[in-house]
Amino acid sequence: MGLFKGLVFTLALLLIMAAVTGIGVNWGTQATHPLPPPTVVRMITDNGIQKVKLFNVDSSILNALSNSGVQVMVGIPNDMLSALANSVQAAENWVATNVSTHVSSNGVDIRYVAVGNEPFLPTYNGSYIELTLPALRNIQAALNNSGLGAQVKVTVPFNADVYQSSTNIPSGGDFRSDIKDTMLQIVQFLSNNGAPFTANIYPFISLYENPNFPIDYAFFDNYSSPINDSGRIYNNVFDANHDTLVWALQKNGYGNMSIIVGEIGWPTDGDRNANLNYSQRFNQEFVSRVVTGTGTPMRPGPVDAYLFSLIDEDAKSIQPGNFERHWGLFYFDGQPKYQLNMGTTNSNGLIAAKGVQYLPQKWCVLSPSASLDDPQVAPSVSYACANADCTSLGYETSCGNLDARGNISYAFNEYYQINNQLDSACKFPNLSIVTTQDPSVETCKFIIMIKTNNASAVRVTSGSLRNPVGLMFVLMFAFLYSIT
Numbered sequence: 001m002g003l004f005k006g007l008v009f010t011l012a013l014l015l016i017m018a019a020v021t022g023i024g025v026n027w028g029t030q031a032t033h034p035l036p037p038p039t040v041v042r043m044i045t046d047n048g049i050q051k052v053k054l055f056n057v058d059s060s061i062l063n064a065l066s067n068s069g070v071q072v073m074v075g076i077p078n079d080m081l082s083a084l085a086n087s088v089q090a091a092e093n094w095v096a097t098n099v100s101t102h103v104s105s106n107g108v109d110i111r112y113v114a115v116g117n118e119p120f121l122p123t124y125n126g127s128y129i130e131l132t133l134p135a136l137r138n139i140q141a142a143l144n145n146s147g148l149g150a151q152v153k154v155t156v157p158f159n160a161d162v163y164q165s166s167t168n169i170p171s172g173g174d175f176r177s178d179i180k181d182t183m184l185q186i187v188q189f190l191s192n193n194g195a196p197f198t199a200n201i202y203p204f205i206s207l208y209e210n211p212n213f214p215i216d217y218a219f220f221d222n223y224s225s226p227i228n229d230s231g232r233i234y235n236n237v238f239d240a241n242h243d244t245l246v247w248a249l250q251k252n253g254y255g256n257m258s259i260i261v262g263e264i265g266w267p268t269d270g271d272r273n274a275n276l277n278y279s280q281r282f283n284q285e286f287v288s289r290v291v292t293g294t295g296t297p298m299r300p301g302p303v304d305a306y307l308f309s310l311i312d313e314d315a316k317s318i319q320p321g322n323f324e325r326h327w328g329l330f331y332f333d334g335q336p337k338y339q340l341n342m343g344t345t346n347s348n349g350l351i352a353a354k355g356v357q358y359l360p361q362k363w364c365v366l367s368p369s370a371s372l373d374d375p376q377v378a379p380s381v382s383y384a385c386a387n388a389d390c391t392s393l394g395y396e397t398s399c400g401n402l403d404a405r406g407n408i409s410y411a412f413n414e415y416y417q418i419n420n421q422l423d424s425a426c427k428f429p430n431l432s433i434v435t436t437q438d439p440s441v442e443t444c445k446f447i448i449m450i451k452t453n454n455a456s457a458v459r460v461t462s463g464s465l466r467n468p469v470g471l472m473f474v475l476m477f478a479f480l481y482s483i484t
Helices: 002-018 037-046 059-064 078-085 088-104 132-145 177-192 203-209 237-251 276-291 377-386 404-418 467-483
Strands: 022-027 051-054 071-076 109-115 153-155 157-159 163-165 173-175 197-200 227-229 232-234 259-264 304-307 363-366 432-435
Touching: 022 037, 022 276, 037 059, 051 304, 059 088, 071 078, 071 088, 078 088, 078 132, 088 109, 088 132, 109 132, 132 153, 132 177, 163 237, 173 177, 173 237, 197 237, 203 237, 232 237, 237 259, 276 304, 363 404, 377 404
Parallel strands: 022 051, 022 304, 051 071, 071 109, 109 153, 157 197, 197 259, 259 304
Antiparallel strands: 163 173, 227 232, 363 432
């Protein structure tokens, strides 16, 4: 029996060592017109990406990943934590359906199960604090019972706000006092099972939330006032944030625990600091560090990280900010946003999705004969933006160069395209017409929607989380109208 246990431990160690370090991607699916999973998987493999992180389980996605050679982290949404925490059988059923079947029959290389996603965010008002560890335990037990405990590890992707520094330097790092006991129980459980700690680190958010944040400190070069922490030099916020976590683990007896950066990236629109130049700069600098094995002062070895994200998601909640729909390395149609050398292919840039089909080249715009004084303008724009994506409109965004008529046209076209160019979707009363002349202006792209077989993704009702966009746009329209 002792020999058997030794062999099992050795096998588990080899499997962990075989896990691909380096850059992976987050593949989110909150889109009205998602690309077909086989198209996305081919795009992933064409770009030499070897790891993907999913936020839930979709059998069509896992089937597409079958025998692809891509390592997978599958996710369990927060709203499932209660059921899994309170029922071992529910956990076993979930593992059997969403892990065991795909590993054994479909050849999907599942390496991790992410139990919840940032479950301790203050916005959840503590709803998941008592549920996360029991759910984690039950999923681990189910994996063990299925014979996959050595191959598939559990983890919890935490927001970086679960740790902090009392001294504003990394060595002052510890877990947040209000959740420290729970965090240490989770860390101990992860450690006992050879599982990693996963943290989502966003330098962009530091800049977004604090207008006085030094912008160069958000990137990886040219910061003139680095932090000196007892001889360890921090010239960027990522290293400082990451090592604050390292210190939190080390102070509590887990200094050797492996760390995964579950999400990191930079959006390209929806905020004055969310643009193509900054996104390319940040992602290229970060990827280059990973490719060259450059770590942090406390962990100088290679970083294990997943870029956020692969593709833009036009149905994401914008509660955190309008930038939420613009994190992708690729636009909604699988076209690269900019050149990015991932160090994984002979190409110096990203390779676009292949075989994507588009709707006809026509757009819905404000009629030249329509008057801005028409009382139907404001409610029509509000309706369009409440049911489409107007997050590229606003101050210093990609479409911030439009005048009032251009803003209205953009809103109308977004609604028209999201509804698959239905004639009825360009019937704003005495205001709209369909044109075959591309109304795009400089950096502001008026999209043509892709063809999709996902009928359920066509329309997002006005009861969705898009409502604040419509209200925001009406206010912005009033401002723009007042200055034209």
